[in-house]
Amino acid sequence: MSHPANGFQSNLPRRHRSGQAWLLLFQAATLIGILGLTALMLNILNSNFGYVVYVDKVNPQTLAVDGVPLENLPSDTLASIFRENVSNGLFTRYDREIPLTDRSQSSIYELILDFVIVPEVKQQWSLWESLTRRAQIQSIAATDYPEGYLVFESWVDYDFIKSPQSSFVEIAGVRTAILGSLWTIGIAILFAFPVGVGAAIYLQEYAADNWLNRVIRTNINNLAGVPSIIYGILGLAIFVRALEPLTSGAIFSGSAEATASGRTILSAGLTLALLVLPLIIINAQEAIKAVPNSLRNASYGLGATRWQTIWNHVLPGALPGILTGTILAISRAIGETAPLVVIGASTFIQADPSGPFSKFTTLPIQIFQWTSRPQEVFRNLAAAASLVLLALLLTMNATAILLRNRYGNRN
Amino acid sequence: MAIATESPPTDATGQYAIETNSLSVYYNEFQAVRDVNLSIETRRITAIIGPSGCGKSTVLRAFNRMNDLVPGSSTQGEVFFAGQNIYEPDVDPVEVRRRIGMVFQKANPFPKSIYDNVAWGARINGFRGDMDQLVEDSLRNAALWEEVKDKLDQSGLSLSGGQQQRLCIARAIAVRPDIILMDEPASALDPIATLRIEELMRDLAQQYTIIIVTHNMQQAARVSDFTAFFSLAEDGSRAGMLMEYGLTQKMFTNPEHKITEEYITGRFG
Ligand SMILES: Nc1ncnc2c1ncn2[C@@H]1O[C@H](COP(=O)(O)OP(=O)(O)OP(=O)(O)O)[C@@H](O)[C@H]1O
Ligand SMILES: [Mg+2]
Numbered sequence: 001m002s003h004p005a006n007g008f009q010s011n012l013p014r015r016h017r018s019g020q021a022w023l024l025l026f027q028a029a030t031l032i033g034i035l036g037l038t039a040l041m042l043n044i045l046n047s048n049f050g051y052v053v054y055v056d057k058v059n060p061q062t063l064a065v066d067g068v069p070l071e072n073l074p075s076d077t078l079a080s081i082f083r084e085n086v087s088n089g090l091f092t093r094y095d096r097e098i099p100l101t102d103r104s105q106s107s108i109y110e111l112i113l114d115f116v117i118v119p120e121v122k123q124q125w126s127l128w129e130s131l132t133r134r135a136q137i138q139s140i141a142a143t144d145y146p147e148g149y150l151v152f153e154s155w156v157d158y159d160f161i162k163s164p165q166s167s168f169v170e171i172a173g174v175r176t177a178i179l180g181s182l183w184t185i186g187i188a189i190l191f192a193f194p195v196g197v198g199a200a201i202y203l204q205e206y207a208a209d210n211w212l213n214r215v216i217r218t219n220i221n222n223l224a225g226v227p228s229i230i231y232g233i234l235g236l237a238i239f240v241r242a243l244e245p246l247t248s249g250a251i252f253s254g255s256a257e258a259t260a261s262g263r264t265i266l267s268a269g270l271t272l273a274l275l276v277l278p279l280i281i282i283n284a285q286e287a288i289k290a291v292p293n294s295l296r297n298a299s300y301g302l303g304a305t306r307w308q309t310i311w312n313h314v315l316p317g318a319l320p321g322i323l324t325g326t327i328l329a330i331s332r333a334i335g336e337t338a339p340l341v342v343i344g345a346s347t348f349i350q351a352d353p354s355g356p357f358s359k360f361t362t363l364p365i366q367i368f369q370w371t372s373r374p375q376e377v378f379r380n381l382a383a384a385a386s387l388v389l390l391a392l393l394l395t396m397n398a399t400a401i402l403l404r405n406r407y408g409n410r411n
Numbered sequence: 412m413a414i415a416t417e418s419p420p421t422d423a424t425g426q427y428a429i430e431t432n433s434l435s436v437y438y439n440e441f442q443a444v445r446d447v448n449l450s451i452e453t454r455r456i457t458a459i460i461g462p463s464g465c466g467k468s469t470v471l472r473a474f475n476r477m478n479d480l481v482p483g484s485s486t487q488g489e490v491f492f493a494g495q496n497i498y499e500p501d502v503d504p505v506e507v508r509r510r511i512g513m514v515f516q517k518a519n520p521f522p523k524s525i526y527d528n529v530a531w532g533a534r535i536n537g538f539r540g541d542m543d544q545l546v547e548d549s550l551r552n553a554a555l556w557e558e559v560k561d562k563l564d565q566s567g568l569s570l571s572g573g574q575q576q577r578l579c580i581a582r583a584i585a586v587r588p589d590i591i592l593m594d595e596p597a598s599a600l601d602p603i604a605t606l607r608i609e610e611l612m613r614d615l616a617q618q619y620t621i622i623i624v625t626h627n628m629q630q631a632a633r634v635s636d637f638t639a640f641f642s643l644a645e646d647g648s649r650a651g652m653l654m655e656y657g658l659t660q661k662m663f664t665n666p667e668h669k670i671t672e673e674y675i676t677g678r679f680g
Contacts, residue, residue: 209482294519298579300480302532302586303509312531313521 044390047383048155050130053141054119054170055148058085063116071109076101078108085116114171121169121377122148156384164350165366169377174385177366179353180265180345181334181392184362187269188276188333189326195273196280196329197322203281204288205310217285224278232342235271240343243267249357263344266356271339276329283325287318323404330396334389337364363389428453428590428620429474429511433488436469436478443469445650446488449639451590456612456621458631458659461641462674466651467624470641471592474622475511476504493589509536512588516595518575520567520582525550525559528567528578532586545585553581554611573604580611584619591615593623597630609634628663628675635659640671 060070063081073081079100083091094100094111103111113119122145125137130152141150163173203220207213240262245251247262247270291314299309315322346359347369353360363385370382429451436444444466451457459467472478473486476497489496497507509532520528529546538545546563550556555577559570567578576596583591593612597605605627612621612634625631631638638659644650655662655671666672 292519294515294517295521297477297480297513297515298519298521298582301475301477301508301513301515302582303505303536304532305505308535312535317522 044383044386046127047380048387049127050125050153050380051134051137051141052124052151052153053122053145053148054151055122055145057118057120058116059147060117063112070112073105075103075105075108078105078112079103082108082112082116085112090115114168118168119170124153124377124380155380156387160381160384161388164352165348165361166350167348169375169381172381174363174366174388176349176352177361177363177385178388178392180268180360181362181364181389183265183353183356183358184268184272184340184360185330185333185396187266187356188272189330191270191273192277192280192329193326196277196325197284199277200281200284200288200322201310201315204285205306205314220278220281224282227338228275228336229338229342231271231275232339234274235267235339235343239267239270247357249355252357261344261359263346263359264357265353265360267343268340268345268360268362269356271343272333272336275336275339276333279329279332280322280325283328284318284322287321287325288314290321291317319407320404323400323407327397327400327404330400331393334393334396335364337362337368340365341368363392426450426452428492429622430491431473431488432491434470434473434490435487436466436473437485437487438481439483442648442650444473445644445648445652447653449653449656451620451622452637453620454616454618455636456616456623456634457637457639458635459622459624459639459641460626460628460631460674461651461654462643463626464649464651465641465643467641468594469651471513471594471622471624474590474592475508475513477508477513479504509586510588511590511592512583512586514576514579514583514591514593514596516598518572518579518599520570520575520578522566522568524564525567525570525578526563529581529585532582536586538586549581549585550578552584552615553577554607554614555581571604573600573607576600576604576608577611580608580615584615588619590620590622593621595624595626598626605630628677632659632663638662640666640674642670642674 063070063085065073065077065081070078070081082100100108123140125133130137138150141148159171160173161178162175163171164176165174166172199220203213203217207216239247244262247264247267249264249266295313295317296309299313304312340362345365346361349359349361351358367382367385367389370378370385427450429449431447431449434444434447434449435442447470449470459470461467469478472481474490474492478484478486486498488498490498492507492511495502497504521531523531526546529549530542533542533545547556547560550559555574558574559565559578562569567575570578576599580591580593580596597608600608609630612623615621616636623631623635636659637657639656640654640662641651642654644652655666655668657667662671663675666675
């Protein structure tokens with residue numbers, strides 16, 4: 001190409017080179033991000049699967065009757081085996097919960113498995129070890145635990161999801177935590193969504209542009225950056241302490257059945273609602289701002305009132321953005337641990353939450369507790385619970401995205 | 412609501428649809444329009460012309476209180492419509508805007524069906540009659556019916572630019588206004604679509620008072636009965652002022668002021 005003489009220098013190769021360099025940088029950045037995420041997933045998977053050596057306290061073969069294996073025995077035989085092999089106290093407890101005569105064969109079999117046979121984890125290996133050192137693991141298991149048996153275990157399974165918390169690794173599950181998470185998130189969104197969207201509508205469509213409203217707007221942005229533990233302290237002061245009669249449910253039931261303490265699902269949900277409120281307000285504000293003014297003018301020009309304009313044109317246009325903000329809020333709230341620890345999530349709880357006034361635990365708190373146990377084997381439970389948490393998060397986000405696509409792009 | 416509900420003619424002589432008295436509009440401290448005294452004839456087309464930034468759109472928006480929606484704007488003076496100063500505190504701007512409709516420079520249909528685009532304004536204003544008929548009449552009046560009658564449930568955004576603008580006109584006349592304000596309604600359209608809109612305006616002028624802002628001198632000459640020429644004040648304040656107002660024919664053949672002639676003939680502006 002000829003080179004123009006009027007003061008321009010040929011710099012095209014250099015411009016292309018610098019463009020290439022930037023491109024490389026961006027590719028590297030993307031790669032680092034992908035590597036980080038892959039490492040995270042691999043780490044979770046690594047602790048989720050692998051060989052486990054179990055040793056039974058009682059060999060199930062010794063419990064067989066007349067050569068019929070334990071799992072095929074009828075209910076009443078199983079019931080008497082259970083009675084004979086556990087302490088009186090334990091038997092009475094379970095018999096009182098649901099009388100053994102009313103229980104199904106399989107549920108009695110499970111009781112025997114959990115309290116009589118009691119398979120105990122003696123040693124466990126990660127997925128990586130299980131795949132690479134299989135022969136070695138098998139020989140260790142055979143020599144060190146001659147009476148034990150080696151199983152390739154998936155720590156997360158249906159039992160794990162449906163069982164309540166337990167101090168026995170083998171039967172511990174996350175049912176209570178999942179329900180607790182769902183309850184708290186539900187309450188948080190129930191409060192934060194209408195309040196947040198309402199505030200955003202006011203700030204964008206009604207509030208005059210004066211210094212007071214500017215201060216409010218700036219401060220909402222700042223609130224979004226406040227560390228979550230501070231919201232925990234706030235929640236403790238307001239919901240757990242000051243509003244205890246309300247959050248413990250005492251003023252509704254009047255009965256002493258309520259926990260008589262404000263450390264309930266309601267307090268947790270409201271604390272999370274405060275935490276995500278700025279997020280919802282900011283995103284809704286941005287979404288409302290993005291609705292073109294020409295649409296508002298068209299509406300006003302026809303003799304629409306402000307509210308008719310907002311309801312018929314601004315909100316439908318802003319809905320996809322508002323729902324995106326809500327997705328972000330859910331993602332944030334579902335992983336919060338610190339504020340819930342502060343307001344007093346239960347450390348050990350087996351009963352399903354029955355309503356907003358129940359004590360609670362949530363998945364991240366359960367994970368936190370399991371990782372802080374000294375025994376190595378609880379790490380596997382934590383990894384399994386992490387997987388459940390991620391699955392829950394993805395399901396909720398997918399639902400929100402579906403909603404957004406369904407109602408957002410109607411036009 | 413203090414505006415008389417009967418249709419114009421409204422003032423004593425029955426001649427004027429809108430009369431302004433010392434109308435000034437400010438954006439914060441900046442005076443965009445100064446001391447405009449203008450009487451718009453009923454059922455005629457009045458064109459507003461003038462160089463960019465001289466306040467044509469501002470004046471137009473002052474006629475139906477759309478300027479109220481611009482943060483920091485304020486209006487002084489009086490604008491009489493139906494015998495009433497629409498800037499009196501007891502006048503509801505919502506009612507003013509229903510009686511004085513507006514078509515914007517850039518076509519802005521709602522992201523709704525063609526039918527709903529036309530029906531919505533009537534619906535919110537409490538129309539209780541035969542909606543299908545109203546939609547058809549409005550689209551016919553806007554010379555769009557034949558093109559869209561088979562796809563009324565399609566999005567208004569699926570139409571071409573010229574069709575969208577006619578849809579906006581149909582939408583404006585569906586609420587049965589007395590006056591239609593048009594701010595450069597054809598500036599984004601090709602010559603054929605522009606001609607269609609101009610023909611449409613001539614038709615509409617039999618029923619409505621039309622005020623149109625345009626940068627196109629031929630258009631003003633072709634379509635309007637009266638022309639108002641605005642220009643910036645000569646004292647350097649950049650305030651827009653009404654320089655000359657009268658019959659279009661006279662203004663385009665024998666303008667009173669030199670500056671008008673210069674603008675019309677394209678030597679300035
Ligand atoms: N929303 C606003 N805020 C502040 N100033 C404005 C606003 N709208 C218009 N102005 C100012 O008011 C003056 C007149 O503007 P206006 O839009 O009425 O001009 P115009 O004659 O319609 O111009 P054009 O022919 O380019 O459309 C301009 O100086 C403009 O900068
Ligand atoms: Mg303009």
